[in-house]
Amino acid sequence: KVADLKGLKQGQLRLAVITTAKYFIPRLLGPFCQLYPGIEISLQVTNHEGILERMTNNMDDLYIMSQVPEHLDVSYQQFLENPLVVLAPINHVLANEKNISIQRLANEPFIMREPGSGTRRAVQKLFDEHGVTVNVKLELGSNEAIKQAIAGGLGISILSRHTLLPDTGDLTILDVEHFPIKRDWYMVYPSGKQLSIVARTYFEYLMDAAKQIAEQTASISCERHHESS
Numbered sequence: 001k002v003a004d005l006k007g008l009k010q011g012q013l014r015l016a017v018i019t020t021a022k023y024f025i026p027r028l029l030g031p032f033c034q035l036y037p038g039i040e041i042s043l044q045v046t047n048h049e050g051i052l053e054r055m056t057n058n059m060d061d062l063y064i065m066s067q068v069p070e071h072l073d074v075s076y077q078q079f080l081e082n083p084l085v086v087l088a089p090i091n092h093v094l095a096n097e098k099n100i101s102i103q104r105l106a107n108e109p110f111i112m113r114e115p116g117s118g119t120r121r122a123v124q125k126l127f128d129e130h131g132v133t134v135n136v137k138l139e140l141g142s143n144e145a146i147k148q149a150i151a152g153g154l155g156i157s158i159l160s161r162h163t164l165l166p167d168t169g170d171l172t173i174l175d176v177e178h179f180p181i182k183r184d185w186y187m188v189y190p191s192g193k194q195l196s197i198v199a200r201t202y203f204e205y206l207m208d209a210a211k212q213i214a215e216q217t218a219s220i221s222c223e224r225h226h227e228s229s
């Protein structure tokens, strides 16, 4: 039951996003809610596998994810890049090296996301392509926990660069060959599903807001450039 009276949009918006999208999606909801105070939002944050399950059961209006599902009939739109980078503590021995060989990562204790994670799948694929076997010291189901573990010196890991928003904290991005892993974020919904006015409004809002996020993220890599030069 969506009403669009005098431009005042009302109704419910159900979003499900992958874990790395939580670094910017909730923040963007603030201005959106101010623009449309009549819209009530529920936001689920889960990993790639969790999103597929929710989509299969038609539980949400829109999904934000990095890998468009291959076995489901969906409509999708790319809205932002989602590069995966190698993260280490700021004082790591490789922190100032250039063009580190990917094989070199095998010597480092590695922190891996849980099975079902899209990040893990992308990382594993790249390692398989280059015959690299990393030494997984720790498996963690949370990007934030991984960042803390890296800062604590437990090992290195590979995460979305957006997990560094709003700042890099105690971490640095290592300059490793074949990185960043190029990925993108997509807004996805089942083909043939009629989007509500509210969902369409959000879709357009996000496409626009993505431009600002792209600028912010670009400034992360600039900061790093200044530090190392």
Ligand code: PGA
Binding pocket: 018, 019, 020, 046, 047, 048, 049, 065, 066, 067, 082, 113, 116, 117, 118, 119, 120, 183
């Ligand atoms: P994840 O999502 O939480 O499943 O790793 C990130 C991604 O798929 O890029």
